[in-house]
Amino acid sequence: MSTRTPLMAGNWKMNLNHLEAIAHVQKLSFALADKDYDAVEVAVLPPFVDLRSVQTLVDGDKLKIKYGAQDLSAQDSGAYTGEISGAMLAKLGCSYVAVGHSERRQYHGESDELCNAKVKAAYKHGITPILCVGEGLDVRKAGEQVPHTLAQVDGGLKDVPAEQVESIVIAYEPVWAIGTGEVATPEDAQEVCGAIRGRLAELYSQELADKVRIQYGGSVKSGNIAAIMAQPDVDGALIGGAALDVDEFVKIVRFRDQ
Numbered sequence: 001m002s003t004r005t006p007l008m009a010g011n012w013k014m015n016l017n018h019l020e021a022i023a024h025v026q027k028l029s030f031a032l033a034d035k036d037y038d039a040v041e042v043a044v045l046p047p048f049v050d051l052r053s054v055q056t057l058v059d060g061d062k063l064k065i066k067y068g069a070q071d072l073s074a075q076d077s078g079a080y081t082g083e084i085s086g087a088m089l090a091k092l093g094c095s096y097v098a099v100g101h102s103e104r105r106q107y108h109g110e111s112d113e114l115c116n117a118k119v120k121a122a123y124k125h126g127i128t129p130i131l132c133v134g135e136g137l138d139v140r141k142a143g144e145q146v147p148h149t150l151a152q153v154d155g156g157l158k159d160v161p162a163e164q165v166e167s168i169v170i171a172y173e174p175v176w177a178i179g180t181g182e183v184a185t186p187e188d189a190q191e192v193c194g195a196i197r198g199r200l201a202e203l204y205s206q207e208l209a210d211k212v213r214i215q216y217g218g219s220v221k222s223g224n225i226a227a228i229m230a231q232p233d234v235d236g237a238l239i240g241g242a243a244l245d246v247d248e249f250v251k252i253v254r255f256r257d258q
């Protein structure tokens, strides 16, 4: 029986300005009860410009909700126009940062090498990376989803030491299931999440692999989360669209009630 606490993280993507973020987090924290946080870790990943407002709210009201960013720079500081460093995110109290989301890989050309540098930058500043991996439709149709995804895991974790990796979160997000309503079956999710855990055992140890939380992401909703969470190697979800609806997100957090 796994002792891993599920992590339900809402990736807001480029939605909700800082005023909307305050209203959203207030509503969310009001809806969640202490027993929810006992069972599940809850996090939101707002846009950068919302983070200071979310920090002020979370600190001021001593909320149990965690928060983080959707990306970070691989660099610490300097002439990198438009970039945000891990040090800046740490100062804002971020617990998590997504690395290598498929939208960053697709629209910003992020490679496994860059993701690896970002994972290291996150750890350097004490922030837990959520390393996002997953195949596109062509790869899925060719039946190559496992080797494709494991290559992304290998690339993202290259030379990252065990004492850091044991706290990492890996999000398996098949690209064809993101924002399409096309959810992977629970068995599809388990196949790749189980393979990721197996790879962690090969690269590090079974003990480490058993500690790492592996999320599923892609069209997660209150109606499909329970079956996905019933899979032995799925330890939470990275939720896009459904996380923008507080009631829906709360139902996802309470997946055990269904």
Ligand SMILES: O=C(CO)COP(=O)(O)O
Pocket (backbone or CB within 6 Å): 011, 101, 173, 177, 178, 179, 180, 181, 217, 218, 219, 220, 238, 239, 240, 241, 242
């Ligand atoms: O990309 C995702 C989360 O990071 C998933 O997005 P959707 O839940 O909107 O499919």
